[in-house]
């Protein structure tokens with residue numbers, strides 16, 4: 001069973017941990033390609049680990065096998081002994097040599113047995129490399145062979161097995177291949193894409209990833225074969241790629257090329273001291289360019305790998321910060337083809353929406369295309385559903401939701417008819433009551449500076465309102481309280497629908513922040529029912545959840561906890577993935593869900609780390625972080641938050 005655990009996430013991208021016999025791999029990870037012949041390897045792999053923190057590598061079992069002296073060492077000392085590395089080693093099978101040279105001399109059983117014999121941590125079956133140009137019938141036949149070998153390989157292999165996803169440019173084949181790989185593999189390795197990467201065909205790459213993505217199980221890490229240029233890392237991570245192998249650091253070094261996340265540069269053109277890394281401190285790039293070829297290649301390869309390791313660390317940091325879309329958009333400066341690839345990715349929102357979080361801390365526009373991120377797509381969908389049943393809104397210039405403004409904006413005309421108001425935002429017109437909602441609330445784009453929302457004198461606002469309403473305006477009344485009641489209703493409607501809002505709202509009162517005017521909490525009498533986050537989302541307290549539990553339909557917002565985990569969850573412990581029996585498929589990461597026991601009794605509430613379709617499928621790790629439980633809320637600093645997962649041997653729920 002794959003030991004893969006998700007620790008953090010941003011959309012499809014995740015910070016994970018993959019267990020291997022030589023220790024865990026922290027993902028997303030860059031696995032440098034190591035030549036099995038130590039004399040042909042420009043930088044010793046232990047150096048990667050010691051100086052760059054790169055803890056795992058990939059090497060070719062095929063080159064080892066077909067080179068007798070290497071093979072002899074590997075057979076006696078293992079692959080780790082041969083390449084001089086004590087961390088996790090993944091081995092590839094020779095399929096790539098088939099692409100490069102047209103054929104390989106080894107059989108699929110033999111190369112897999114060989115990988116087993118030399119102690120590979122992750123072995124790869126001998127797949128059939130399918131070119132992007134291969135027509136459907138041939139690609140299908142090749143895929144058939146790959147799948148037969150995957151089935152046989154799974155039966156033969158005890159340890160971790162990588163099963164490549166082939167199918168060329170054919171979406172149906174990519175999907176079928178991804179489905180079978182998910183059934184058989186511990187690592188799902190998207191292959192056949194090197195020509196796309198080498199020729200900057202990122203639109204096709206995005207299409208192929210999009211075709212495979214829905215069929216790739218979330219329970220296993222996804223590898224992308226050959227995406228070694230650092231400009232592609234954020235792009236790949238966006239599709240949930242967890243592992244990338246890189247031979248680019250060597251290949252580009254051989255041609256005197258410096259790899260940067262913003263593109264590729266010829267070493268001899270670097271005349272300024274643009275880098276002050278520890279390698280450049282030892283010898284600046286300008287001098288490296290003048291070294292004899294071997295030495296130059298060695299130093300440049302090390303530098304390229306350092307840049308790549310740094311970029312992968314930035315990707316991981318962006319996942320933790322919830323800023324991966326931003327990073328990916330920023331990286332498209334490397335080449336318009338990459339921008340086009342991201343454009344193509346945005347054309348497949350259905351791939352991203354199930355794991356798209358409820359909100360993020362910030363939304364920073366990189367360029368106008370940022371307005372096509374999945375977060376915006378979801379917001380627009382929900383906005384359509386929200387606005388449809390209501391009377392059309394009148395438009396106002398931008399204001400903050402401060403009481404000093406709201407008091408002047410009537411919610412009814414003199415005849416008692418309901419009035420609605422909207423503001424123009426960078427994401428289009430948005431009802432005023434929803435203006436704090438993610439992503440429009442934290443949205444920071446150029447408009448903010450070109451056309452700043454003015455702090456307007458109330459007088460000017462009154463005039464604007466009067467102009468919009470004419471005689472119907474009732475400007476004498478103070479509308480602050482009605483606005484708060486209206487906004488509470490609106491937020492509940494936005495989250496739970498109109499019927500629930502109508503049932504919940506009576507008697508609720510809201511408290512606004514003095515500084516920002518933002519609605520902060522919603523109470524019933526003295527009892528807090530919802531805490532409104534800076535993302536505008538009303539997260540229920542346990543009392544609020546009890547009310548929702550009474551009102552919502554039986555499945556809605558619910559996660560059913562396996563009986564074995566009920567005592568732990570009821571006491572405020574984390575809910576682990578394998579104890580999830582069922583989850584409302586409409587939930588998304590970051591939402592607060594109602595955790596119920598198998599008989600439907602509410603035992604706790606918590607925020608989703610995993611999307612519902614991922615729960616129960618991941619054998620390890622957290623599904624929901626419990627925020628409050630039956631007796632009392634868990635304080636943030638309570639170290640029981642760092643729960644140990646209960647030991648193996650607990651039954652896995654049978655009805656998943």
Ligand code: GUN
Nearest residue numbers: 095096164191192225226
């Ligand atoms: N290396 C680069 N592409 C591939 C591929 O499609 N399959 C395998 N096994 N290795 C690769």
Ligand code: ZN
Nearest residue numbers: 275276277280
């Ligand atoms: Zn440097």
